[in-house]
Structure formats: C-alpha cells, structure tokens
Amino acid sequence: MTYSIVARDPRTGAFGVAVASRFFAVGALVPHMHGQAGAIATQAFVSPLYGTDGLDMLKSGHDAQTVMEAVTGRDAGRHSRQMHVIDAQGRNAAFTGEKCVDWAGHLVADNVSVAGNMLAGPEVLEATLAAYQDGAELDLAERLLRAMEAGEAAGGDKRGKQSAALRITHGEAYPWLDIRADDHGDPLAELRRLLAVAGERFLHVAETLPTADNVSGLLDRSHIDLKIAELDAERKAKGRSSASLATPPL
Template identity: 65%
Template sequence: MTWSIVARDPETGHLGIAVASRFFAVGAIVPSMRGGIGAIATQAFISPLYGTDGLMLLADGQSPESIIATLTDRDDGCQQRQMHLIDGQGRNAAFTGQKCIDWAGHIIDDDVSVAGNMLVGPNVIAETLRVYKETEGTPLPERLLAAMDAGEAAGGDKRGRQSAALKICRDQDYPWLDIRADDHPDPLGELRRLYAVAQERFLHVVETMPTRANPHGLTDRRLIDEKIAALEAARIADGRPSPSFATPLKPA
C-alpha cells in the first residue's frame, strides 16, 4: 500500500524518511526514527512493533540485518510485511515478505534504501532512488521530496493517492521536521507546501530549542524574533505570497 525512502546524509549524519500511500495518515505508522540511532520504515500489513522495537535494538548496537532477523523470526505474519532501516553509522538492510501484494520489493544502496508494495511496478522505487542519488548536494528534505515526486511520476501506489509524510532527525531524539498530509488528493504537493511554511518560522524556532549538549537552548528570544521578522519583511518586499493558511497575526 506504500512506498518509502529511508536515508542518512553521510556528511551530517542526519536521518530522513519520506513515504506516500493510498492509505489514511501513513505518516502516523510507517516512520520511526531517533537522531544518531537510526531510522525505520515499517509498511505493507504493518507491524508498528517493527518500528518501536527496532529502534530499541538499534540503540543497543544491533546491526540492521540482525534486527530484521529478530523481528521477523518471532512474527508469524512477517511474510505479509515489509521493512527497511538504517543505523547511525549508515549500515542498512531491508525485508519484503513473500506475501506482500504485487508489485513489491526493495533496493538498498549506500546510505539509502527504497521499498514499496502494491505499486504500479518496480520502476517506482528505481526512479525514487535514481533521483535521490542525482540530487546529492541539496538539502536532505528537498532530496527526499524530489525522490518521492519521481516515484509518483513513475506510477506510485497503483490504487492512487491519499497521504504522505516527511520526517527528519538531526542529532536529537525529537525530530527537526515532521510534516504529514493525512488525507489529500495531492499529498506530495501538500508536503512541499508544508515544507515551505516550515521555512518561514518553524525551522528557525527549532534551531533555538534545548539539546542534550545545551539544555538551555537559546534563552534570548529577541534574536530569533528579529531573524524571522527580517525574513518576513524580505518576503513582502519581494512580493512573494506566504504559502501558509494561517490567519493574519493579531496584535499582542
């Protein structure tokens, strides 16, 4: 019912997952991620435990291949499931059960894997991977979105479109970006709009948040308020409309 890409940026160690499906709220159940530890996509006849337990095993230092063996060996329904994952070092692995609905399969490459089921055909994941690799050097969210657009152009989910999600973790347990289109006729297009909205304010605020290395974060909010105000003024001066649906700000 889904295809997804799981990737690690080797330059930064940042982790990302993008996913799309003709299924409601796919972003609620497919991606599991923890900064510096790893990223897992569980799909087809989903077992959420592949994500939750898989992350615990990654944190314990187990390899992606051994984690797949552990999770599938204990699961009588594993042949209806699919998962792929990568750890904080870039080691990755994938599994596609023999009873996943055609077309189903996966591709593994350096620091990235793509997997899908109930797709138009193998070209969906092949194109997703091709574009991801060709866009090396661009920001990770943009690479993932471009890759998923290519998969959609190749046919995507053979049943149609409904939801999509993009999740990025840097070096913290909480995500740097986590956006979802849960029920939309053009979910990947909606993700692009949400990513544009996130760049107006949200991602700048995230940079100020406390981390384990700096549990205070940025304590002088004037600095970030001034930066956001400058970006907003530049947008207005250029005549660029905001992609946000938010109502106008009311005076405090």
Template identity: 55%
Template structure:
C-alpha cells in the same frame, strides 16, 4: 500500500524518513526514527517492528541482525515489508512473499527505498536514483524531490491519500515532523507545509534545546531577526506566504 525512503545526510548526519501512500495517516504508521537510526514498517505493517526495532538499533545492534530476528519471530512475516538503517549507517530490507505486487526494495550506501502495491519497479528506482542525483538540494527538499519522482513514475497503484516526513538531527526528538493524513495530492501538500515551516518554524527548531545544550538558545532577538531576514528575502523574490493561518479578528 506504500513507498518510503530512509536516508542519512552526509553533510549534517541528519536522518530522514519520508513516506507516501493511498492509505490514511501513513506518516503516523510507517516511520520510527531516532537520534541515530530509523525503521520503516509497512505493507501489512507490524508496529512492533518499528518500536522494538528502533530501540535495538539505537542500542547498537546491526540493521540486518535486528531485521532477521523480527522476520523470524513474526508468523505474519509474509505480508510484512520493512527497511532499516542502524546507528553505523548500515541498511537492511525485507519484502515478504505475500506483499501485493508490485513490491520490492533497493539499498544503497546512504539511503534505501521500499514499496508495495506500486505500479511497478520504476517507482522504487526513480525514488532511489533521484535522491542519489539531487545532491545540491537541502536535505528535506532532496527527500521530497525523490518521492515526487517516484510518484511521477507511477507511485501507489491505488492512487494518493497521505504522506509524512520525519527528520532527526542527532537527537531523540525530531527536528521536523510533518504529516498529511488525507489529501488528494499529499506530496504537494507536504511541500506546502515545508514552505510554511520555512517561514518561522525551522528558525525556531534551530534554537531548540538539545541533549548537549539543555537550554538551547532562548534569545528571541536573534530568532526574530532571522525570521525577519527570511521574510524580507521571500518578499523580494515575490513569493507569497503559503500559510492558511489567520490573524485575530
């Protein structure tokens, strides 16, 4: 039903999970991301693999140990697929024997990709290798570029419907969490949402409180100045806002 990518940004330590599928609201079903680790539970997904798995990974268990235990206990294991990243940056992946072809996964040093009901292995390979190659892109754009490459390689063999991206920057709460639940071109719509987020939201997110800085930066002057600079740059480059927001009548 799905292909997804988990990665850790070597520059910032941010953790990202991005997913696309011909399945409604995959961005709500598949990702479980925390301050230090992540789980993607997919195929005939078991949500407890995500919730329990993330809790144990955040507590320091290894990805392989957690995954082995989840697989062992689940009588539906043959229809499950998951990949995990633990708090030490280690990865593990599992594709059950009954996952619908094509189904498989690929693990690297800094990222992993898994998918099922795909047109073929090229989808996983293109996603994996594009993420590896696009080191100059900002982390969210690098994740999106990788998934777009997987889509060009064939993607979900049933078509397109939904996508989602979750990024944590060392906190239990997300820095960015966006979903497209039902759309003819969900990855393109996810990129539009990211462009809109860049106008104001991402500036606000940088000022959000954290566990280390409980009050964050509540100074609106600095925030509005950063937003104004970004707006001036966008206008100078001739880029129109992609937001659908409306002003008061």
C-alpha cells in the same frame, strides 16, 4: 500499500524517512527514528512493532541487519510485511515478505534504501532512488521530497494517492521536522507546501530548542527573530504571500 525512502545524510548524520500511500495517515505508522540510533520504515500489512522494537534495538547498539532479522524472524505474519532500516553507521537492511501485494520490492544503496508494495511497478523505486542519488547537493528534506515526487511521477501507489509524511531528526530523540498530509488528494504537493511553511518560521525556531548536549537550548533568540523578519520582508518585496493557511496575527 505504500512506498518510502529511508536515508542518512553522511555530511550531517541526520536521518530521514519519507513515505506516500493510498492509505489514511500513513505517517502515523510507517516512520520511526532516533537521532543517535537510526531510522526504520515499516509498511505493507504494517507491524508498528517493527518500528518501536527495532528502534529500541538500534538504540542498544545493534546493527541494521541484526534488527531486521530479529523483528521479522519472530513474526509469523512477516510474509505480508515490509521494512527497511538504517543504523547510526549508515548500514542498511531491507525485507519484503513474499506475500506482499505486487508490485513489491526494495532497493538498497549507500546510506539509503527504498521500498514499496502495491506499486505501479519496479520503476517507482528505481525513479525514487535515482532522484535521491542525483540530489546530493540538496538539503535532506528537499532531497527526500524530490525523490518521492519522482516515484509518484513513475506511477507511485497503483491505487492512487491519499497521505504522505516526511520526518527528519538531527541527532536528537525528537524530530527536527515532522510534517504529514493525512487525507489529501495530492499529499506530496501538500508536503511541499508544509515544507515551505516550516521554512518561514518553524525551522528557524527549531535551532533554539534544547538538546541532549544543551538542555537549556538557545536563550537569546534575537538573531533568530531577525532572520525570520528578514525572510518575511524579502518574501513581501518579491510579491509572494506566505505559504501558510493560518489566520493573520492579531
């Protein structure tokens, strides 16, 4: 099951993972990351330990290749598993077990890797990587989502569609963005809607959150409130409704 992309934005140092699958709640198991250490996607006959233990190793300063060799090397089931990882310096490593269901494989490039199994063919990963590389001017969330959409257009998971996830961290242990469609007929389209909802309010509020360097966060959020109000007024002036499905405020 599954195809995914793991990337580091060299401009900001942010890490991101995007994933889609004909499997329930793929975002619950595949992506693992820490803003100061790196990111991992673990998939196929998934071992969550590849993510949790691998992330501990990254936080201890191990490079991506060492992490990959360590977590796969100890595992008798590695022949049916897949992972790819990027460390804080942007070094990549990837592994595809020889018994992963066809089509299965991975591609590694500068600051990004793609991997998948049970795919329509290698063109899925080729299209995903090409779209990511062609989107260097985009912010990381949009760049990752467009890459996944290109992979889907090339065939995606050969069994169909069910879930997708997008997670990004900006230098912290907690995610800056973490959106998921766990059971949906068009999960990447749902992620695009959720990303639009996040842009209306959530991502602006995220600028106020406490960080490791400022444990109190931004105490005066008046300029954030103003920005949210301006965006809301602009959207209404253009005749666009909110992308959110939430009930109206009381």
